[in-house]
Amino acid sequence: MIRSDSLHISLEILGLISGIDEFKGAWRALGVLAPDRLLALRRVATIESIGSSTRIEGSRLSDQEVERLLSTLQIKSFTTRDEQEVAGYAEVMELVFSSWQDIPLTENHIRQLHRDLLIHSDKDAWHRGGYKTSTNSVAAFDETGKPLGVVFETATPFDTPSLMTELVTWFNEERDANRLHPLLLIGIWIVVFLEIHPFQDGNGRLSRVLTTLLLLRAGYAYAPYSSLESVIEQSKETYYLALRQTQGTIRSAAPNWQPWLVFFLRALAEQVRRLNRKIEREKLVLATLPALALQIVEFAREHGRITMGEAIRLTGSNRNTLKQHFRTLVEQGHLVKQGGGRGTWYGLR
CATH class of the missing domain: 1.10.10.10 (Winged helix-like DNA-binding domain superfamily/Winged helix DNA-binding domain)
Known part of the structure; x- marks a missing residue:
């Protein structure tokens, strides 16, 4: 059972949510950027997101290498694991951007997104789209791709199916009941998903795809135009620390959601700040x-x-x-x- 009744809403959390929601409203009324400008912003953000999300998991491809690879995606033949992971991530992101209205949060859709994420990865063919069958744990990597060690232990393969059913059911019921602000709901869902770590591999990448999907479905339409993954990559140590501090308490009587939610909302606020800066620069460029x-x-x-x-x-x-x-x-x-x-x-x- 997921206990969100112990959630403490600090003044910082309230302030972060308020700022993000203020930008969400301003984005709806924006209307200052032409469609081609928005498309260009989305392309840059997509490259940054793919590069950052795969590097967090140990890839070594730079954003420039990702950009070159994306221009040859139609080839469908990738020689290295890094290239295979980038290709899969790019295709899943494009699917989410174009079809988020048709992808409600269900276990079937989560498994399908996982399968698509690893579609080009030969090494992962045996497990893509299916819950894990052996224990896995979360490892951190430095900027060269070298493993730094285990960050935390995850759910057992035996418990995973029931825990995922519980998590998806909880999210949909809480969303319908409107008891939690959508950003708090998404943040809690993601940290529990990562604590379960339901798939043999690809959980971190999938969690960031699902974050964008849930933000879009909650009305945060600006999400594709600024890379949240880039923000997380640039604060990896804080990311892993926040995960560890919250995930160690999730199965207790009083989970401590605070460390993760503060990190998550700060990352969303930085995503907004970067996008706002780009928009202001766009206006200036167009004018001068x-x-x-x-x-x-x-x-x-x-x-x-x-x-x-x-x-x-x-x-x-x-x-x-x-x-x-x-x-x-x-x-x-x-x-x-x-x-x-x-x-x-x-x-x-």
Whole structure:
């Protein structure tokens, strides 16, 4: 039984929820960004989310490598496990973004999302879409992909099916009864899901996909345009600590939800802050950039990067003119120069 009656709502939690919900309302009324600008924002956020979520679990692919891989997804042939995981994550995220209205929280849908998440992973073919059959525990990894050790123990394979049924039933009943704020409900659901760790592998990645799905279904329509996974990756130690502090108490008479919920809501608030900053920058760019510079920035936002050759083909301008525009865009903080010589390219800051 999940005991949310012991939940303590601190002033910090109330303030975080208030700020997030204020942005949620403002996003609905936004209307200042054209559809192509929103599409570009979503593409950048998607690349960041895929890269960060897979790196949290030990992948070593950079965002630039993820972006290059996404451009070849139609090939459907991936040579490394990292590439297989990125491809699966990308396809599941796109499914959630396009069809979240048709994916209610059920065990069948959770298992189907898990199967799709690992669809390209040869090593995981034997267990994808099915609950675990042997014990697993949560391990942390450093930035090089090296294991740091076990973070916490998880539910037994024997207990997993009944615990998942209980968790999904609890969520849907609580949502219908409207007893908890949606962000608290989602936060508690995710931390219990991770405590159960129902699948042999892929639980962390799936938990972040499910977080986005539940946010979208709760009306937080801005979620695809700013990467929550990137926020979590940049605070991994705090993430694992909050999980451990709460998960050790979940099966007690008085669970301590506070450590996890504070981390979760702070991460959501940072996601909102980053998106708000991007929107303000979009407005500024649209208002002040010369037409040629705006073309360059828009191409970089749509594709994740731009080279001099691409800029020449895009604009028809000569190299010297474009060099000056690139120099100005870098100086003003709109773009970051990467590489050197013939390998030079420009990405978003």
